[in-house]
Amino acid sequence: MADSSNDGANVDPSNILDEQARCLAKRIHQERIARSWSLSDLADRSGVSRAMVHRVETGVSSPTAALLGRLSGAFQISLSDLLRVGPAEAQTRLMRAGERPVWNDPETGYVREQIAARARSDETAAQGMDITKVRLPPAARVAYPPEAFSFIQQAIWVLKGRLCFTEGETVHDLAAGDCLTLGSPDHCAFENRTDQPCEYIVIVS
Numbered sequence: 001m002a003d004s005s006n007d008g009a010n011v012d013p014s015n016i017l018d019e020q021a022r023c024l025a026k027r028i029h030q031e032r033i034a035r036s037w038s039l040s041d042l043a044d045r046s047g048v049s050r051a052m053v054h055r056v057e058t059g060v061s062s063p064t065a066a067l068l069g070r071l072s073g074a075f076q077i078s079l080s081d082l083l084r085v086g087p088a089e090a091q092t093r094l095m096r097a098g099e100r101p102v103w104n105d106p107e108t109g110y111v112r113e114q115i116a117a118r119a120r121s122d123e124t125a126a127q128g129m130d131i132t133k134v135r136l137p138p139a140a141r142v143a144y145p146p147e148a149f150s151f152i153q154q155a156i157w158v159l160k161g162r163l164c165f166t167e168g169e170t171v172h173d174l175a176a177g178d179c180l181t182l183g184s185p186d187h188c189a190f191e192n193r194t195d196q197p198c199e200y201i202v203i204v205s
Contacts, residue, residue: 018062020103025059027082031075032057046074047145064107065142073147078204080130084117108140115201130204136163136192143189150185153205161198164191174200 032042032053039057043050048070055061056071063071065079072082083103101114116131136142156165157179165172168186182188192198 021062022059024063024083025057027084028053028063028071029057031077031082035075042071042074046070062106065105065110065112066107066144069142069144069148073145073150076151078118078130078152079148080112080114080117080132080204083112084114105142108142109137110140110142111135118204128205130202132202132204133159134190134200134202136161136190136198136200138192138195138197141189141191143187146185146187148185149182149188153182155179155181155203157201157203159199159201161192161196162194163198163200164193165189166191 032039035041037045039050039053042048043053046053048056048067052061052067053071056063056067068079068082072079075082083101095114095116103112104110105112111134113133113135114130115133116129118128118130156163156174158174158176160176162176163172163174165174165180166187166189167182168188172180174180
């Protein structure tokens, strides 16, 4: 049962960080309510504190990539699906250069650009594949829990620079041109240990 007194309905617009944060806050709130979860339910399932979930849903705090990974894992939807804030009917098979959705991680400066999106509606699960281009700044590190990968298949293709990808106890040192298909769900981390930006493609199906 949802916490009716803390469902994000009474939000002071002056507290909203920006339009992107407002839309993302609404999307997270909608995903939680659609499952009839309380704030505490989502906190327990994601490992994110109840207070932080509330701050994110009300737009007071802008979520980081790592936090969104925990929430998407709890919802059993991909990070790309969670960041897709437009209505299902607005999705298109054609995503032109310069018009693709871009999201910036406020903590690391990590940038995600959606190249292609899986078809998804309110009635059906996502189908097809997501293609996302990521720019990881020097010295940046983004970690995700196993739950973020338990329901998807994913591959990483490095375009530029070097990417240190940790998969459980295994560390993969990936150079430009290398492509890695992820194995069984495990704790994972994307890390740039160099002084130059790293760019890579993430393919999810």
